[in-house]
Amino acid sequence: MSTARVRDAASDWSVSWRSVAAGGCVAVVVAAYLSVLYDVVTVVDDPTLFVGAVVGAVVLAGVLRALPWTHALGLASAILVGGLALYLSAVPPAYFDALSPLRVLQDTVALLTGYSVLRMPAAGAWATAVAPAPTFLAAYLAFRGQYTRAAGVAAATLGFFVLTGDSTTTTTLVGVLAAAGAVGFGTLAAHAASARQTQVLTVVLAVMVVGSATVTAVPGGQSPLVPASSSNPSAGSLVSADGYVGVGGSLDLDPRVQFVVGSERASYYRAGVYDRYTGDGWVRTADVGSGTTPSPTGERVRQRITAERTLDVLPSAPVPQSVSGIDAEVVDGGLLVNGPTLRSGDTYVVESQRPVNDSVDLSRETGAVPDRVAATYLQLPDSTDDRVVDLAASLTEGAESNSERAAAVERWLEANKQYSLDAPKPDDDLVTEFVLGDAPGYCTYFASAMTVMLRSQGVPARFVTGFTPGQQVAEDEWVVRGLDSHAWVEVYVPDRGWVRFDPTPSGERTTVEQQRITEARASGTEGVDAAGSEDGTWTPTNETTTMTRTETTSAGVGESDAPTEQAAYGVGNLEGEGSDPANVTPPTGPNGATGSSGGPTLPPASTLLVWGVLVGGAVAGARYSGLTARAYRAVWLRWLPRGDPREEVEGAFERVEYVLERQHREREPGETVRDFVADVRADDRARRVAALRERARYAGRVDRADAAEARRLARSLAAENSRLPDPRR
Amino acid sequence: MTDAHDTHTVADSRGGATTAMSIPDAGDLAGRVVENIETVVVDQHDTIEHVLTAVLGGGHVLLEDVPGVGKTMLARSVARSFDGDFRRVQFTPDLLPTDVTGVNVFNEKTREFEFQPGPVFANVLLADEINRAPPKTQSSLLEAMEEAQVTADGETRALPDPFVVVATQNAVERDRAYELPVAELDRFMKKLRLGYPGREQEIDVLDRAVGGHPIDDIEAVASVEDLRRARAATAGVEVARPVKEYVTELARYTRDHAALGVSPRGSISLLRASQGRAVLDGRDYVVPDDVQAEAEPVLAHRIRAEAGGTLGGEPARTLVQRALQRVAVE
Structure with a gap:
């Protein structure tokens, strides 16, 4: 009755909670590719215009969220085309000398095969031109609750910068995690899933972190778990063919x-x-x-x-x-x-x-x-x-x-x-x-x-x-x-x-x-x-x-x-x-942007985020497998409360009852302790504790000696029960 | 003796003024009585215990079953086990209320009206086939049972202490009987059924009945005074809050799951019966086991499981069993 109501309220709460989580994940994916673009902009230009364009896109998406999606898609395309047109006007005219369809195709292929955006002419203008369109579309979809599609748009954009090599390993991982989280939480929110399913999702995200950190097909790929190693032992010469x-x-x-x-x-x-x-x-x-x-x-x-x-x-x-x-x-x-x-x-x-x-x-x-x-x-x-x-x-x-x-x-x-x-x-x-x-x-x-x-x-x-x-x-x-x-x-x-x-x-x-x-x-x-x-x-x-x-x-x-x-x-x-000097050329690697850390500074936010997902996954996994409950029980079983004799006896009895339930079966709700103890043929210690507890509880007669005896018996029973106990459901 | 009590004290049928005996003594006493009755009534140990706990708890008992299974025998055995007054009223359709409570008659000698006490003025009243009498006569028992007093011509007279009604009613020939009113049924602490004895036990019954009936040989094993003191001890049995909560939850469960559930009076009766059960066990406090042992006979006859159905019966007993399974014992 009342518990059912409470459960309903809890599930309502968790649905909205998962929606917020899904929206947050979309925001993280968007932030991931925006951070790449922002870095590009700050190198060559003043970022004010860029920030303004992005904020404008989000605001526009919020205002126009009631727009039919075909219109929104058209608008996003228009923003992208318009932005690129503005960009071309910012490029020095000399570049147009060699401009041809073949050249455009070559450039596109070059970009998608690791040619950094930073190496483009007027890279800042380019970044400012392309940023608003996907941001608008992702925000529009997220505002409409279509987290999966929003994450798709943002992830595709991030994927582009992964291909150009501008997105660092950590940024990419954060983006991928957030995209997976957006899809996962969005789906869970839509189906009002249980807490255990949320735990599974959290574990999956953590496994993604561990997997990408331990199993890598890319030699030299940096683990996102450590903020770029502080030395470069593998860098033989520190001179690279990279751009x-x-x-x-x-x-x-x-x-x-x-x-x-x-x-x-x-x-x-x-x-x-x-x-x-x-x-x-x-x-x-x-x-x-x-x-x-x-x-x-x-x-x-x-x-x-x-x-x-x-x-x-x-x-x-x-x-x-x-x-x-x-x-x-x-x-x-x-x-x-x-x-x-x-x-x-x-x-x-x-x-x-x-x-x-x-x-x-x-x-x-x-x-x-x-x-x-x-x-x-x-x-x-x-x-x-x-x-x-x-x-x-x-x-x-x-x-x-x-x-x-x-x-x-x-x-x-x-x-x-x-x-x-x-x-x-x-x-x-x-x-x-x-x-x-x-x-x-x-x-x-x-x-x-x-x-x-x-x-x-x-x-x-x-x-x-x-x-x-x-x-x-x-x-x-x-x-x-x-x-x-x-x-x-x-x-x-x-x-x-x-x-x-x-x-x-x-x-x-x-x-x-x-x-x-x-x-x-x-x-x-x-x-x-x-x-x-x-x-x-x-x-x-x-x-x-x-x-x-x-x-x-x-x-x-x-x-x-x-x-x-x-x-x-x-x-x-x-x-x-x-004296045969060997001065240094800088560290190599596509992840130069993350650089290496020499000082005792805090790891970058993205690394902390990845660690956070990992810890979250570990916690969820522990909960899912009941490990936390087990660990708690193990401590609980051996740690008897002190204080009022009555509470001590009650506490001792709870442990004894728990041990008996683990050894035999649960006590039914309507089953009295006497019946239970008799039915499972509990040994004399358990019976004695049950009797002490019965007297303390129903007659109010208990003293220090009783409490001490109950504690002693409960402890000896718990000691025989040394294996980590199963969680009590 | 009874006249010495003022109405209030007498109204407490458990005799607050009497010195309580110790719990173990009371338990021994109850055990002796049970044994004594078992010499007459075969294979009814549980039922006998239930009667005893009701008597200790200050309640009245209704025995319902087919004729001839020993209802009256059980009631007489209980009465005979104490050395108090025992009366029996055979309820018939033409029985008048005054036939039960007594009547004022004019005494020619003293030129005054004199009260002739009815059979209700006894320590144990056996109301045989109570459902044969018309409602008016049945209700004359009502005041007596609840308040241990009768009122005749405006004058209230206290009944002896202890006063226990053991009523029987036939489960057959319903068409020739008057169903007990709900209020009256509620006033019986317990409704018990005896059932047919097992095969060996029935042979045993026949063995005993051949020659002379054992009921003729039964002797009192306790005095009325003992019973009073035992009941005083029972009233002093500790009922802790968890037990009260448990009883309340059981009652609430029946109310939530039946057309007519258990009244607070039913809950009180359950607690008192549980106290009796604790005494029988030689214990001075009630445990949930006592409550569970007493729940069905105390509660079932107060429950109308389905709207339009009868009180008690199989559905009500099933409901009580379910309540015992579902309501958590804390």
Whole structure:
């Protein structure tokens, strides 16, 4: 009667509760793809318009939720088409030169096969253009209670960004979980399901988390359970073929040899060039090779590069002109691309020509920068702090040419910033925190900081990853290890091209590198040495420090001849290269955006959410299997209440009754204790407790001695019942 | 003796002024009486106990069954087991109320009206075939049973203490009987059935009846005073709140599931019978087992299971059994 009413009320409540849960899950899926777009927007644009568009879409959906769905679908399509039209109007007209249906198709395919949205021209405008349509549709459907369809729309949108590679593993997992939750809770709400079915759903969600964290078909896929490992043990060289590098977090570089170079002179080997800074990493966009770069005028260098282990990049000294031995292309940006993944022993030969000779004085080059170069290489994210800009302005005050400004910033960084591989992962903007804070950094920090500071002063600059020359083992042979991977800066010098600057101080890193190689040798790691590198650095008869000499030479490779430049650069290289330095190029992996965590900061919200689902699933599973009830019973059985003798006797009897019911059967509702005890042939202890309880309960006669006796008997009965008891239903 | 009591005290048929005997003694007494009756009435142990608990609880008993199974024998045995006054009234269609309660007659000698007490002035009244008498006569018993007093010509006279009515009624020849009114039926604490004895027991009955009837040899095993004190002890038996709650829940269950359920008077009767049962067990407090043992005979005849049906009967007994199964014993 009354219990039935209570149950009805409870089920009413749980139906609405599940509706709220389903709506919340839809909101999470929407938030997942919006967060991807938001990140894109903040890199290149002011997010105000984006936020406004999204909020507007949700509000519109709320207002128009009574609209027939065909109309709503049409409206969403109109929003999408209109947005894309606006986007095209924002794209530089130059892009339309090559526009053709085939090109559009190619671009779409490229996007859907991992071409990051960030690498698109005017990516922020694009994100703002596409965000409102699916958001409107998902919100519209959710407001109408069609959680499954709403989750479908949002999940499809998220899926698009999974394909472009912009959605991180954790974001994707959160989105998938929420989509599953939306479908599950929506269905449960529609059918007014029981609490146990809700528990099953919760367990399923948790299993999804565990499954995706433990069974992965994607090598290197990060577990969302840990906020991106704080080191990258698998990253052999930290140079990747990817269009994206994240920056930050401590690093553990591979001390093993990556490749061996046969060359007449030492050189930095470029593996990646990046133009777009996101605040926590670098992206290579389609614009990298844009603009007309002046033809190289320096010396020609021929390198024969032999891979010692699997290499998915093709390092080359700048600027490569031709390649042989492998099937690869030389693109405008000055990189070898579209080549095969090299196996150990594979060899290729690159002909490069340095942009300028060392003897050229670049400090006089104050010519104009081409528009395309300026448009691409002066980009700064929204998160750039004004104080960084002010600092850069004060540092470059008085300098007239780009190379002078670059040299000034480089000197300042080398002198004022500490080097450490155990750099903390920045919470917000990498450069801002590194430049303004006290924390140390490594090469990517330095290179990022220098690039941003130069850009803020109107100097086109870009972020380059690759390898330092490595250890010289013969007159014309160098061994390059994972430890030698590095990041540096290239500055655009009018009429000359891209000139290398390295702001990383090499003093400290030298020690670190040597130490790690020694450790690796001591611990017997294979592949630390190749081509006789274990015998020590090759020393020419008339040289005391080969590396110093070669580095001096190499510092000039592709560099300016300007005395100031030479001096500034030379110092760094002398120290760094002299002891086989291995500075770092940033951590690889498609999940660079999550980055790595060095400090004791709270894990990101998405990770906490995933953990929350996991814990929720564990709790629900425990409830479903009755484990919590069992555990509670086990404790309850052995923990007898103290206090009033009457309550003690009653408590003791409850335990005894429970034990008897487990051993025999439940006591029927209308069955008296006497009948029950007699029927199950309870032993004397149980009968005694029952008698004590009967007297206490129905005659009110009980004393301390009775209570003590009841407790003792109940405990001895419970002790024989040591197995974890079944839940009492 | 009885005149010494004022009406109020007498109205409490359980004799509040009498010193209660101890519970074990009362239990022994009841046990002796049961044994004594069993020498006469064969194979009716439960029924005899029920009669005893009703007597201890201060109630009246209605025995219903086919003729010849020993109803009267049982009633006489109970009466004979005490040394008090025993009267018997054979209810017939022409029986008048005054034939039961007594009448004022004019005494020529004293020139005054004198009250001639009827058979109701006894410690045990056997009202045989009570359903043969017309309602008016039946209702004359009403006041006597409930209040232990009779009123004749405006004068109220208290009945002796103890006063126990053991009535019998025939379950056959219904067309020649007057159905007991609901109110009167409610005043019987219990309605009991004896049923036919088993085969061996019936042979036993015949064995005993050959020669002389054992009823002639039965002797009193307790005095009226003992009975009074035993009833006082019974009234003092502890009834804890959980038991009261249990009884209340049982009554409420019957009300929820029958056309006419158990009245609060029925609940009181059940508690008193349960007290009697506790005494029989030598216990000074009531446990739910006592209630369960007493529930059917105390409750069933007060329940009309279906609208338009008769009181009691098989449906009512089934309902009581179901109540005992469903209502949780706490």
